[in-house]
Structure formats: structure tokens, C-alpha cells
Amino acid sequence: QVQLVESGGGLVQAGGSLRLSCAASGRTFSTYTMGWFRQAPGKEREFVGGINWSGGSTAYADSVKGRFTISRENAKITVYLQMNSLKPEDTAVYYCAARNGATVYTLSSAYDYWGQGTQVTVSS
Numbered sequence: 001q002v003q004l005v006e007s008g009g010g011l012v013q014a015g016g017s018l019r020l021s022c023a024a025s026g027r028t029f030s031t032y033t034m035g036w037f038r039q040a041p042g043k044e045r046e047f048v049g050g051i052n053w054s055g056g057s058t059a060y061a062d063s064v065k066g067r068f069t070i071s072r073e074n075a076k077i078t079v080y081l082q083m084n085s086l087k088p089e090d091t092a093v094y095y096c097a098a099r100n101g102a103t104v105y106t107l108s109s110a111y112d113y114w115g116q117g118t119q120v121t122v123s124s
Contacts, residue, residue: 001115002026004096006124009118016122020081022096030074033099036081037108038092038120041049041064048094050104051079059104064090093117 019106022034027033035050049060050071058070067086072079079096097111 002029002098004098004113004115006094006096006115006118009094009120011121011123013124014086014088014122016086017082017084018081018086018120020094020096020118022079022081022122023075024079024098026077028100029077029098031100032069033101033104034072034079035097035099035104035111036070036079037089037095037097039095039117040089043092045095045108047106047108049081050106052102052104057104059106061106065066083120086099086120088122088124091122093119113115 003025005023024043031053033052036048037045039045051058055072067084068080095117096114096115099111
């Protein structure tokens with residue numbers, strides 16, 4: 001069982017930065033692949049990025065490539081989402097997710113555990 005708690009969301013102006021954190025509980029966190037998803041009002045939840053258990057493999061949605069970076073510290077059982085050059089269209093609730101497997105998947109159904117989400121609002 002893995003429990004996830006996101007933090008770091010807030011209100012930022014366009015062009016600004018935020019770093020989201022996802023703290024996990026569970027002794028097997030280091031073997032889980034982690035993903036970040038987001039959901040804007042009236043839209044479906046979408047994949048933002050993911051990182052495999054070792055941190056050696058990452059994947060990003062085209063909309064955030066070059067602006068967002070995912071990293072993890074297994075010793076701190078935490079995964080991060082550094083978001084730079086934020087745009088108003090990045091406004092959404094951001095969710096951390098975990099799956100027991102070695103591959104980063106973009107489908108939300110592939111993930112077994114989810115956090116409660118943290119709101120990110122980017123003003124123009």
C-alpha cells in the first residue's frame with residue numbers, strides 16, 4: 001500500500017515557477033514508477049510527466065516539455081515536479097500517482113495509487 005500527499009501548489013503569475021512535492025509512505029516506494037497528472041475544470045485528467053523507479057527514465061507531455069522537470073529522492077520517498085515558465089493554460093489540480101511497475105505510462109488507469117491533488121493557478 002502506498003499513500004501519496006501533494007504539496008506546493010498555489011497562485012503564480014504567468015512566466016513564474018512552482019515546485020510541487022509528492023510525499024509517499026510505504027516501504028516499497030523505491031520500486032514504484034511515479035506520474036504527475038492534472039485536471040482543469042471541465043476537462044479530462046491528463047498526463048503531465050512520469051519517472052521510473054531509478055529516476056533514469058522520464059517522460060513528459062508535449063505541452064510541458066522543456067518547462068517541467070520531474071525528479072525523485074528515494075531516500076526521502078518524495079517525487080518533485082519543477083514547473084517553470086508557467087502559462088495560464090497550466091492552471092489545474094495536479095495529482096501525483098504511483099504504479100507498481102518499471103514503465104512510465106501516460107494512461108491514468110495504469111496507476112494504482114493517487115494523491116488528493118494540489119491546485120495550481122497561473123494568472124495572466
